[in-house]
Amino acid sequence: MIVLNSLRGYYFSAIKIHSQIAIIGGGTGGLNVAAQLIADGHAIPQQIRIFEPQKMHAYQPGWTMVGGGLCNVKKTLKPIEKVLPKNVSISDSAIAKINPKENEIVTQNGEIYTYDQLVIATGIKTEFDQIKGARQYLDDLNSPVASIYNYKYAEKMNRLVEEFEGGNIVYTEPPLPIKCAGAPQKIIYLSHDRLNKRGIKTNHHFYKTAGVIFGVPKYAEILTELCKKKEINCHFKQKLIEVQDHKAIFENQDTKELKSVTFDLLHLVPPQLPDKFITISGLADAAGFVNVNHNTLQHVTYKNIWSLGDCSSLPTSKTAAAIFAQTPVLVKNLIRVWKKNLEPIPGYQGYTSCPIFTSQSKLLLAEFKYNSQLDETFPIFQSNESRLMFHLKKDFFPIAYWQLMIKGWWGGRDGIRFFKGA
Ligand SMILES: Cc1cc2nc3c(=O)[nH]c(=O)nc-3n(C[C@H](O)[C@H](O)[C@H](O)COP(=O)(O)OP(=O)(O)OC[C@H]3O[C@@H](n4cnc5c(N)ncnc54)[C@H](O)[C@@H]3O)c2cc1C
Incomplete structure (x- = not known):
């Protein structure tokens, strides 16, 4: 196998296959860029090559619903060849x-x-192994440790909550940035509501590495009240560093003091990092993210390199919703530079959104842009938990993703995209 691989490497390095547009990563960002380039008539599929080693494409926002008992995991995964635009070249x-x-x-x-x-859309990697003991307990089907940041562990979370008979649940959040910074607390509210409905006596404890519950003051206020009402105990500046048998070890971020907390169920969220190749290639900012202009998405040094989504240096919350706002800006600018030799236009202002399930029937839709400035689409529904927003997230967004996004027809909060012209 090693011999075959090196022969394959030798052969390919000798012929150097060329693509007009190369996209690294066939996740939400890479797929959306390819789909919009084609749907808008800017490129034909044969001009695009996507590099993606995974066989399955994941709708990761669905994993919160899997862990919360609202969705079957099968609805969150599709074979990569079923979601890529037809006739695009793929390298695994x-x-x-x-x-x-x-x-x-x-x-x-x-x-x-x-x-x-070149478009770089490689996301961020979940680093479960950075928490000592985490992987061993997550992989053990009989241990009460789970995480919605992986589809298998999300299924486990659903089962553990279903079977829970009472006691202490500990939920954690690592240092930011992470994918969807609201997700670590969505699973708290979903689990809280399920257990309440079953009348199971539970103490809920949320241990966050950061010092505030949410980065945008308006939503932080609403969520603080919610935690008080639901008797969810929040502990700030506490970082999970080790998992032991029914014990979680936290490090205080100010004093570095260690504290051991006993749990009957642990929901952990792993630290998350961009791929090392970005730094090795000299394309990263100080934190390892692809260093792009925050408004044009063009690399600060290399004018034919672009990035969006979780691996980019864009200083906003890392979500699929942010990608839906970034993609049209990236596509338009890439075409200006590539085909028209024009300068890119600043078009992205940091829009992102975080739909926070607050129970099994309600949701708080947080929408904001750079510098934590509010940027709300439905302000009257966004000052409190809403049933309408719950159904938008649970029932409509997955349809928009699988039916519209992968065809380049979904514009996020701008709704359905119609032909934009080449
Ligand atoms: C539990 C959870 C809940 C979430 N909830 C929401 C939500 O409610 N709303 C929302 O908008 N967003 C949510 N998100 C975030 C959203 O899913 C991500 O922001 C989005 O998927 C990021 O897209 P991406 O293309 O940047 O990265 P990904 O979709 O992660 O894709 C990156 C791709 O790059 C590939 N790759 C990595 N390294 C390499 C390499 N070296 N070479 C080639 N390919 C590589 C990977 O295999 C992967 O397929 C949630 C995420 C999680 C995990």
């Missing part, structure tokens, strides 16, 4: 390095590809 190799001055992509097998324009 992971990328090891970019040589940006040579316009080269080097895969982990040593294959070399070249590009005219």
Whole structure:
């Protein structure tokens, strides 16, 4: 196998396959860019190559609903070839390095590809192993440790809550940034409501590494009140560093003091980091994210490199909703630079949204932009929990994702996109 791989690497590095547009990552961002380039007539599928090592594409926002008992995991996963635009080339190799001055992509097998324009959309990786003992307890079906940040562990969370007979539930949140910063508390409210309905006596404890419940003051106020009302105990500046048998070990972020907390169920959220190839390739900011202009999404040094989504340096909350606002800006600017030799136009102002389930029937829709400024679409429904917003998230957003987004027809809060013209 090793011999075959090196032969394959030698062969490919000798021929260097070229693509007009190379997209690294076939997750939400990469897929959405490819779909809109084609749907808007800017590119034909044969001009695009996507690098994606995973066989399944995941609708990750659905994993909260899986863990909360609102959705079957099967509805969150589809084979990658079923969601990619037809006739787009796909390489199943992971990328090891970019040589940006040579316009080269080097895969982990040593294959070399070249590009005219490059889009990096590799997301952030869940680092469960950074918490000592976490993986062992998560993988043990009999241990009461789960996480919605992985579809298998999300299914486990649903089962554990279903079978829970009372006691202490400990929920954690690692240092930011993470995918969907609201998700660690969505699962608290969903579990709280389920257990309440069953009359199970439970103490809910939320241990956050950050010092506030939410980064936007308006929603922080609403969520603080909600926790008080639901008797959810919040503990700030506490970072989970180790899991032991029914014990979670936290480090106080000010004093570095360690504290052991006993649990009957632990929901943990892993630390999350961008892929190392971004830094190795000289494309990263100080934190390891692809260093792009915050308004045009063009790389600050290399004018034919673009990035969006979780792996980008865009200083906003990392969500799929943010990607739906970023994609049209990236696509328009890439085309200006590639086909018209024009400068990119600043078009993205940091819009993101976080739909926070507050129970099994209600939701608080948080929408904001750079500097935590509110940017609400339905202000009258967004000052409190809403049943309408709950159904939008639970029933409509998954349809929009699978039926519209993958075809390039979904514009996020702008609704259905019609042909935008080449
Ligand atoms: C539990 C949970 C709840 C969430 N809830 C919401 C929500 O309610 N609303 C919302 O809008 N968002 C939500 N999100 C966030 C949303 O899912 C992400 O922001 C979004 O999926 C990010 O898209 P992306 O394309 O940047 O990364 P991903 O979708 O993660 O895709 C990255 C892709 O890059 C590939 N890749 C990685 N490294 C390499 C490499 N070296 N070479 C080649 N390919 C590579 C990966 O295999 C992956 O397929 C949630 C996420 C989670 C986990």
